[in-house]
Amino acid sequence: xxxxxxxxxxxxxxxxxxxxxxxxxxxxxxxxxxxxxxxxxxxxxxxxxxxxxxxxxxxxxxxxxxxxxxxxxxxxxxxxxxxxxxxxxxxxxxxxxxxxxxxxxxxxxxxxxxxxxxxxxxxxxxxxxxxxxxxxxxxxxxxxxxxxxxxxxxxxxxxxxxxxxxxxxxxxxxxxxxxxxxxxxxxxxxxxxxxxxxxxxxx
Amino acid sequence: xxxxxxxxxxxxxxxxxxxxxxxxxxxxxxxxxxxxxxxxxxxxxxxxxxxxxxxxxxxxxxxxxxxxxxxxxxxxxxxxxxxxxxxxxxxxxxxxxxxxxxxxxxxxxxxxxxxxxxxxxxxxxxxxxxxxxxxxxxxxxxxxxxxxxxxxxxxxxxxxxxxxxxxxxxxxxxxxxxxxxxxxxxxxxxxxxxxxxxxxxxx
DNA sequence: CATAAAAGTTACCAGTAGTAAGTAAGCCTG
DNA sequence: CAGGCTTACTTACTACTGGTAACTTTTATG
Numbered sequence: 488x489x490x491x492x493x494x495x496x497x498x499x500x501x502x503x504x505x506x507x508x509x510x511x512x513x514x515x516x517x518x519x520x521x522x523x524x525x526x527x528x529x530x531x532x533x534x535x536x537x538x539x540x541x542x543x544x545x546x547x548x549x550x551x552x553x554x555x556x557x558x559x560x561x562x563x564x565x566x567x568x569x570x571x572x573x574x575x576x577x578x579x580x581x582x583x584x585x586x587x588x589x590x591x592x593x594x595x596x597x598x599x600x601x602x603x604x605x606x607x608x609x610x611x612x613x614x615x616x617x618x619x620x621x622x623x624x625x626x627x628x629x630x631x632x633x634x635x636x637x638x639x640x641x642x643x644x645x646x647x648x649x650x651x652x653x654x655x656x657x658x659x660x661x662x663x664x665x666x667x668x669x670x671x672x673x674x675x676x677x678x679x680x681x682x683x684x685x686x687x688x689x690x
Numbered sequence: 691x692x693x694x695x696x697x698x699x700x701x702x703x704x705x706x707x708x709x710x711x712x713x714x715x716x717x718x719x720x721x722x723x724x725x726x727x728x729x730x731x732x733x734x735x736x737x738x739x740x741x742x743x744x745x746x747x748x749x750x751x752x753x754x755x756x757x758x759x760x761x762x763x764x765x766x767x768x769x770x771x772x773x774x775x776x777x778x779x780x781x782x783x784x785x786x787x788x789x790x791x792x793x794x795x796x797x798x799x800x801x802x803x804x805x806x807x808x809x810x811x812x813x814x815x816x817x818x819x820x821x822x823x824x825x826x827x828x829x830x831x832x833x834x835x836x837x838x839x840x841x842x843x844x845x846x847x848x849x850x851x852x853x854x855x856x857x858x859x860x861x862x863x864x865x866x867x868x869x870x871x872x873x874x875x876x877x878x879x880x881x882x883x884x885x886x887x888x889x890x891x892x893x
Numbered sequence: 894c895a896t897a898a899a900a901g902t903t904a905c906c907a908g909t910a911g912t913a914a915g916t917a918a919g920c921c922t923g
Numbered sequence: 924c925a926g927g928c929t930t931a932c933t934t935a936c937t938a939c940t941g942g943t944a945a946c947t948t949t950t951a952t953g
Binding site for chain 4: 495496497498499500501502527528529539540543548549
């Protein structure tokens with residue numbers, strides 16, 4: 488499989504790029520899936536059929552790689568969860584479907600999720616935060632709009648968004664390490680907590 | 691400061707241990723506070739006035755070090771938040787104080803918190819989960835008891851605990867990177883969300 | 894056709910986790 | 924009180940990894 492014909496130095500015949508950025512990122516995902524987080528850039532390069540400096544040229548260092556993969560993952564998750572709630576109004580049932588879709592998406596990209604949420608040392612927390620921000624930004628907008636429509640103060644939207652995203656992340660990590668737990672049960676429990684929290688004090 | 695007299699090889703005069711486990715862990719905390727996460731074991735050893743193999747003997751490798759520090763941090767956080775809610779019954783005000791105390795405790799141990807929650811590669815997610823578990827286990831007990839006393843199903847306690855801890859963690863990371871944000875405001879907003887969520891559907 | 898640009902690889906450096914081997918002091922037995 | 928075992932360290936190494944500088948070959952251009 489990895490018996491890619493060894494290439495000589497120098498510009499390749501044909502003058503075309505051998506791999507582009509997405510090829511490298513795809514390779515990175517496969518390696519992470521196979522070797523877990525902590526996979527080396529060397530492995531990624533080999534998997535992409537190329538050498539390390541190319542990885543640096545196409546995507547950058549370890550931190551940038553993590554960022555790029557985080558971006559991809561969060562886009563996919565957003566897509567998966569958008570389908571679950573598409574166009575519909577916010578209510579308990581749609582919320583539960585959203586949580587469920589989130590869990591299933593995490594399970595599907597298990598290793599990648601662990602890699603992205605789980606640190607590549609250095610400014611990892613900032614990275615984790617920026618990943619979260621990709622989710623919170625649209626969520627905060629929705630929340631603010633919804634709060635206003637309910638006659639409540641929309642100021643809480645930003646903090647609540649981060650809280651909710653954190654909750655989903657932690658639940659995801661917990662759930663994928665407990666495979667015997669039914670996804671529907673957890674989704675329903677968490678959406679209960681969220682829904683009642685969102686609605687505010689009982690009049 | 692770090693001009694600890696260089697020790698020769700061999701058993702030290704007096705036959706006593708030069709440093710114990712806690713000394714190494716204290717040194718690790720200082721180094722992390724100074725150099726940020728990603729501090730090397732070598733630095734830790736130097737700070738402890740000792741060499742690397744001693745670190746390995748006393749606490750173990752990088753993963754074990756992270757675990758040990760996580761344990762310490764979560765104990766301190768538990769202590770700090772316990773004071774804030776001591777003996778009192780669970781209500782919105784005490785919950786708000788708890789969130790506030792949590793945020794302040796995180797700010798106090800800022801670098802350590804980022805180190806612990808923010809990945810040391812490899813099985814970091816498992817580590818993060820086990821840290822969370824230290825908080826969720828007592829929380830789940832309290833929640834289950836409280837739910838029962840309210841005539842509700844206590845089964846949700848475990849999932850809810852992880853959700854709440856995840857929420858607090860994410861909010862903490864977010865908050866300490868936004869120093870201009872008033873702690874009381876965030877604490878109140880988050881405790882609103884949590885309290886209403888916990889109480890369940892309005893009758 | 895000479896020369897610059899493009900697209901690679903090779904070969905290296907610095908730093909780091911982890912370990913094996915060496916060394917000096919204390920302790921115990923005859 | 925002499926020799927051997929144990930204790931508590933250090934020194935010195937290996938293996939690997941992130942990152943980069945220098946080199947090599949093909950293509951494009953005036």
